[in-house]
Amino acid sequence: MTIRFPKALTAASIAAALFGMALPAVAEVVPGACGSDRHIACAVYDPNETYRIAYRPGEATVLVFEKGEKIDGGGMGDGKAWTAGPAGNGFFFKPKAPQAATNLILLTNRRRYVLKLVPVRRHEEAVWSLTFDYPDTxxxxxxxxxxxxxxxxxxxxxxxxxxxxxxxxxxxxxxxxxxxxxxxxxxxxxxxxxxxxxxxxxxxxxxxxxxxxxxxxxxxxxxxxxxxxxxxxxxxxxxxxxxxxxxNAYRPDGQLNPAGTTIPGTVRLVKQKEAGGE
Structure with missing residues (x-):
């Protein structure tokens, strides 16, 4: 069977279509350095984003959440290739093999995190620590x-x-x-x-x-x-x-309190005894 393309479908349009198919389907957030050390990264939390974490074999990474935030559960695409676990308001993980690229999903008592773990590229530093900033907090x-x-x-x-x-x-x-x-x-x-x-x-x-x-x-x-x-x-x-x-303006005798009470807007009344009374 011979497939005939419409005349309007030119070589240029085919190339453009193929190029579009080659684009990544999901945009990723690449955390930036918090300061001068590129191993220490920071990112603004967004529940609708995937965070790309570059790893290097033999090096561990910790995710730092806000105070009081703890892991409730999670999962990895290839859990056997990683050592991972929570600690306080953080989560540690370390690859067991050079080729351990996978995804990581974490659920805490407050939020959901979606991460993509990939080997470091050329001239790229592995992320040792990633701290999240929370606009809602x-x-x-x-x-x-x-x-x-x-x-x-x-x-x-x-x-x-x-x-x-x-x-x-x-x-x-x-x-x-x-x-x-x-x-x-x-x-x-x-x-x-x-x-x-x-x-x-x-x-x-x-x-x-x-x-x-x-x-x-x-x-x-x-x-x-x-x-x-x-x-x-x-x-x-x-x-x-x-x-x-x-x-510098201390007065040992204090300030005159004509109302006789410490409750604003009220006046203290003292009942007088009647003559001949107890």
């Missing part, structure tokens, strides 16, 4: 930080409005990594705002004789620690790190 963190900031601003406005005064005249010296994001008092309470993921410091009041007393409060309002007192000096401590804080 960054967006949530930004939204949470914005909400905490708004809560802190509302608290500041509330305390200043209730007391009629806000003192921001503070100096700090020492380890500034412990410094609060904002610090103020209303003459009665001292407010330490911490917009950070680091451990919160212990807060000590420093007396005139140099002795310290721990004053860490249970009163946490959003990102703000509220110390139910004012002082001329505080020390903030985490391990051996210390930050000294001085209140």
């Amino acid at each position: 960054r967006a949530k963190a930004l939204a949470a930080a914005t909400a905490r900031s708004a809560e802190a601003r509302a608290l500041l406005a509330q305390t200043v409005s209730a007391s009629g005064v806000g003192n921001f005249n503070y100096d700090m010296h020492g380890d500034t990594t412990l410094a609060p994001t904002a610090l103020w008092d209303d003459g009665r309470f001292t407010y330490f705002e911490f917009r950070t993921s680091r451990d919160l410091p212990q807060i000590y009041r420093v007396y005139g004789n140099g002795k310290e007393a721990l004053v860490n409060p249970d009163d946490m309002r959003g990102p703000v620690l509220v110390v139910h007192d004012t002082a001329e000096r505080f020390n903030l401590r985490v391990g051996d790190a210390v930050l000294g804080i001085r209140n």
